[in-house]
Amino acid sequence: MADHDDETLAGSAVEKAEPQKISAGTAVIPADPFENPGEPQHHIRMTDKDPAEEKRAARQVSTLFFASIVFSCLAVAAYIAFPIKDGDTGSIRLNNLFLGLGIALGLLAIGIGAVHWSKAIMPAREITEQRHLTRGSDATRAKAVEVFELGNKESGFGRRSLIRNSLFGALFAFILPGVVIFRDLGPKVDPNVVLRHTLWKKGMHLTLDPSGTRIKAADVTLGSAFHVIPESLLDSEDLLEEKAKAAVLLMRLKPEDLHEPEGREDWQYNGIVAYSKICTHVGCPVALYEQQTHHLLCPCHQSTFDVTENCKVIFGPASRPLPQLPITVDDQGYLVAQSDFHEPVGPSFWERDRA
Amino acid sequence: MSATTESPVETHEVGYAEQGNMPLRPAKGSKLMGAAANYIDERTSVSGLVKEVGRKIFPDHWSFMLGEVALYSFVVILLSGTFLTFFFQPSMAEVTYNGSYVPLKGIDMSAAMQSALNISFEIRGGLLFRQIHHWAALLFIAAIGLHMLRIFFTGAFRKPREINWFIGFVLFILALAEGFTGYSLPDDLLSGNGLRIIDGMVKGIPVLGVWISYLLFGGEFPGTAIVSRLYSLHIMLLPALLIAMLGAHLLLLVINKHTQFSGPGKTNNNVVGVPVMPVFAAKAGGFFFIVFGVIVLIASLFTINPIWNYGPYDPSPVSAGTQPDWYIGFADGALRLAPPHWEVVWGGYTVSFNILVPIVVLMGLLATVAFYPFIEGWVTGDKREHHILDRPRNAPTRTAIGAALMTLYAALWAAASSDLMATHFKLSIDQVIHVMQFLTVVGPFIAFWITKRVCLGLQRKDREIALHGHESGRIVRLPGGEFIEVHTPLTEYERWTLVSYNEYEPLMVRPNERGVITPVERVRAAVSGFFFEDRISPVTKAEIEASHHDSHGAIDAGDSHH
Numbered sequence: 001m002a003d004h005d006d007e008t009l010a011g012s013a014v015e016k017a018e019p020q021k022i023s024a025g026t027a028v029i030p031a032d033p034f035e036n037p038g039e040p041q042h043h044i045r046m047t048d049k050d051p052a053e054e055k056r057a058a059r060q061v062s063t064l065f066f067a068s069i070v071f072s073c074l075a076v077a078a079y080i081a082f083p084i085k086d087g088d089t090g091s092i093r094l095n096n097l098f099l100g101l102g103i104a105l106g107l108l109a110i111g112i113g114a115v116h117w118s119k120a121i122m123p124a125r126e127i128t129e130q131r132h133l134t135r136g137s138d139a140t141r142a143k144a145v146e147v148f149e150l151g152n153k154e155s156g157f158g159r160r161s162l163i164r165n166s167l168f169g170a171l172f173a174f175i176l177p178g179v180v181i182f183r184d185l186g187p188k189v190d191p192n193v194v195l196r197h198t199l200w201k202k203g204m205h206l207t208l209d210p211s212g213t214r215i216k217a218a219d220v221t222l223g224s225a226f227h228v229i230p231e232s233l234l235d236s237e238d239l240l241e242e243k244a245k246a247a248v249l250l251m252r253l254k255p256e257d258l259h260e261p262e263g264r265e266d267w268q269y270n271g272i273v274a275y276s277k278i279c280t281h282v283g284c285p286v287a288l289y290e291q292q293t294h295h296l297l298c299p300c301h302q303s304t305f306d307v308t309e310n311c312k313v314i315f316g317p318a319s320r321p322l323p324q325l326p327i328t329v330d331d332q333g334y335l336v337a338q339s340d341f342h343e344p345v346g347p348s349f350w351e352r353d354r355a
Numbered sequence: 356m357s358a359t360t361e362s363p364v365e366t367h368e369v370g371y372a373e374q375g376n377m378p379l380r381p382a383k384g385s386k387l388m389g390a391a392a393n394y395i396d397e398r399t400s401v402s403g404l405v406k407e408v409g410r411k412i413f414p415d416h417w418s419f420m421l422g423e424v425a426l427y428s429f430v431v432i433l434l435s436g437t438f439l440t441f442f443f444q445p446s447m448a449e450v451t452y453n454g455s456y457v458p459l460k461g462i463d464m465s466a467a468m469q470s471a472l473n474i475s476f477e478i479r480g481g482l483l484f485r486q487i488h489h490w491a492a493l494l495f496i497a498a499i500g501l502h503m504l505r506i507f508f509t510g511a512f513r514k515p516r517e518i519n520w521f522i523g524f525v526l527f528i529l530a531l532a533e534g535f536t537g538y539s540l541p542d543d544l545l546s547g548n549g550l551r552i553i554d555g556m557v558k559g560i561p562v563l564g565v566w567i568s569y570l571l572f573g574g575e576f577p578g579t580a581i582v583s584r585l586y587s588l589h590i591m592l593l594p595a596l597l598i599a600m601l602g603a604h605l606l607l608l609v610i611n612k613h614t615q616f617s618g619p620g621k622t623n624n625n626v627v628g629v630p631v632m633p634v635f636a637a638k639a640g641g642f643f644f645i646v647f648g649v650i651v652l653i654a655s656l657f658t659i660n661p662i663w664n665y666g667p668y669d670p671s672p673v674s675a676g677t678q679p680d681w682y683i684g685f686a687d688g689a690l691r692l693a694p695p696h697w698e699v700v701w702g703g704y705t706v707s708f709n710i711l712v713p714i715v716v717l718m719g720l721l722a723t724v725a726f727y728p729f730i731e732g733w734v735t736g737d738k739r740e741h742h743i744l745d746r747p748r749n750a751p752t753r754t755a756i757g758a759a760l761m762t763l764y765a766a767l768w769a770a771a772s773s774d775l776m777a778t779h780f781k782l783s784i785d786q787v788i789h790v791m792q793f794l795t796v797v798g799p800f801i802a803f804w805i806t807k808r809v810c811l812g813l814q815r816k817d818r819e820i821a822l823h824g825h826e827s828g829r830i831v832r833l834p835g836g837e838f839i840e841v842h843t844p845l846t847e848y849e850r851w852t853l854v855s856y857n858e859y860e861p862l863m864v865r866p867n868e869r870g871v872i873t874p875v876e877r878v879r880a881a882v883s884g885f886f887f888e889d890r891i892s893p894v895t896k897a898e899i900e901a902s903h904h905d906s907h908g909a910i911d912a913g914d915s916h917h
Contacts, residue, residue: 036622128627186570
């Protein structure tokens with residue numbers, strides 16, 4: 001702090017001495033500029049003219065501060081007076097409301113009091129302070145350069161290139177373990193393999209989400225839709241991870257409405273089709289089924305899939321059709337999967353189409 | 356002050372007496388304060404700081420408070436957040452809820468969700484503090500946004516404040532990151548879906564995407580790690596960075612001193628305003644309590660993020676009309692606007708342009724914002740320091756660029772509510788999306804053109820007023836029979852505000868000292884032309900004099916088109 005005065009003085013000296021050095025670029029400098037008329041006359045407040053007004057303002061400020069004390073105490077009282085009763089949401093609402101109002105009014109009274117104090121009582125006359133160029137004075141900058149040069153000379157940083165370059169190498173290398181160590185943030189298995197498989201397999205029963213009851217084909221009436229999970233899901237260790245891949249929507253349409261591509265004619269059963277519920281865009285559940293149009297809509301980004309056309313994308317940002325789960329019935333008439341999905345479900349990824 | 360040494364008499368005054376001022380001389384009834392101040396100063400030399408900063412001048416304008424709102428809401432976030440950490444359990448371990456909120460009793464959820472419910476339903480004031488924290492976060496980001504707009508449209512980012520603009524931009528990004536990580540912590544259905552979308556976006560990144568997602572979530576989505584990892588970021592790393600950046604931001608503010616609007620008595624070489632001690636300190640300190648009080652008032656009256664209505668995260672259900680917190684809306688909206696089938700397989704590898712293009716658009720928008728001061732500085736070549744703010748109309752192209760960027764942001768943001776617009780206004784979702792796609796691509800150009808025309812029109816109006824004064828509405832018949840409207844002349848002060856602004860002309864390409872015109876210089880000249888081709892020059896003294904002689908002087912005299 002001690003030598004700050006010198007610096008600022010020197011700074012303004014620089015400003016005066018070398019204004020022509022600073023380029024104004026393509027700015028137009030007026031040849032005959034207007035004179036700055038200087039500060040307009042100061043506006044006198046009522047509290048400046050009338051001592052009674054000033055006294056009144058002072059009383060208002062202290063009243064606000066006293067009010068703040070009262071409100072803060074009321075907040076404490078509200079904390080005690082409005083306890084939370086088990087299972088009673090109304091008591092939570094009251095606690096929240098009155099505790100909050102007490103605190104809020106206590107704070108606002110302090111704030112408004114302080115601002116009122118500053119505006120009505122403290123001197124309102126504006127003060128002018130000079131600015132200085134932000135850059136250090138030439139002397140200071142020369143000193144700084146000297147410091148660096150001295151440091152360079154004494155350490156030999158510029159001259160001893162072997163030391164310097166090996167240090168750069170070391171500083172780079174020492175980061176590497178810090179990067180590598182993050183590998184075990186995830187398990188050892190390759191995600192590209194894991195993402196290809198779900199819990200579905202040959203003979204796995206389709207069950208209702210979340211109860212886990214099996215579904216009889218005969219119970220799936222025309223036009224209905226079911227949220228489905230694999231039967232083994234509820235016993236799974238990684239319930240949410242598996243559900244995030246295996247969730248399925250089951251719908252029944254008139255068989256003649258379905259236009260299945262070649263080779264998939266037998267993936268449905270009597271017009272009952274099962275499609276992955278995980279959007280191929282960024283993975284939200286495609287939860288909305290429009291019964292009349294047979295469209296599936298993702299509520300997150302409005303990708304729309306046409307169930308009659310093998311769930312191809314007809315609108316929205318998704319690119320791929322929802323993967324179909326091949327289904328059939330077991331000998332008791334319950335719906336089962338024929339196999340796992342034949343492609344990865346959910347959002348696309350770099351190696352998705354690699355075999 | 357280290358020179359102060361122990362001596363038997365009046366030790367504490369030696370240092371100041373030499374400098375000829377004694378700021379710490381005890382006043383009546385404040386002997387204790389004086390002793391305390393002396394004690395501290397002899398150990399910290401803080402008096403130098405007080406002397407330096409205590410009477411620093413701050414100019415006053417309502418728009419300068421936007422940054423203050425951001426700062427104060429950040430303090431509220433720190434205070435309320437610390438309280439929440441005493442109760443929140445950042446764990447995804449599965450528990451069966453058995454708390455006092457009846458509808459969720461017996462439902463499996465993570466410990467994080469359970470503790471968030473317990474904060475809301477078991478702890479007195481817990482819900483209040485959760486809501487204070489959330490509302491303060493929303494206000495924090497909103498205030499940062501408005502503060503940035505103020506800085507942008509007044510040109511406060513010009514030299515020497517370009518670096519501070521960039522630091523402010525980093526603060527904005529950190530605030531978004533804080534918002535998103537915090538939003539994800541309760542592990543409720545909405546936040547889980549938000550994370551699912553992040554997972555899907557990350558997987559769309561070429562080559563590394565799957566691995567980044569896998570490491571981030573500690574395995575397959577959703578895993579059991581993400582909440583505690585985001586918690587570490589949310590309460591430690593991101594706040595530490597925020598505080599460090601905020602420190603740098605405020606330090607540079609003090610070093611550069613605050614900008615001020617043009618006006619009589621205000622020059623590029625001075626600051627006119629009130630001193631820190633006592634007026635600004637009282638105003639700003641009081642304002643902190645007002646901001647705090649308003650946040651608490653909102654939190655006690657309005658529910659925010661009722662996680663108990665959403666239930667715990669489950670990958671299968673989702674409700675119609677899912678919405679992110681508003682500040683993430685522009686990113687979510689960008690995702691919604693990609694047309695179908697923008698995914699290709701090249702050489703066996705999947706490239707998801709439906710994700711990459713929105714990401715690139717967002718990055719482009721953010722990068723333009725981050726680097727705008729450097730771009731404008733390069734175009735004008737103006738190396739002078741600028742402490743007088745521009746009125747937005749006096750920098751028409753900058754203002755128009757700002758309006759264009761805002762329109763792009765607004766279109767993306769509105770697109771995040773495309774489904775709600777469709778259901779509320781009974782439109783088809785296809786129509787809404789197509790309109791939004793159109794607005795995203797064409798809207799910024801329209802906004803640019805309109806804004807620039809409006810600015811130029813306002814500048815013309817200013818010229819007219821500066822030259823001829825205000826219309827008085829009084830019609831007078833001259834002896835010759837002619838009718839004229841009497842104009843009241845401007846005061847010197849009024850005129851100064853209208854005529855004192857910076858003007859730039861387009862850059863003329865000139866060969867450099869080696870006689871060549873570099874391609875970079877050609878680009879710069881082209882951009883400079885784009886910026887300054889249409890411009891209205893400020894009124895000159897000569898024009899004012901001419902207008903006194905001939906009250907019907909050409910208004911458009913300064914309207915030069917090159």
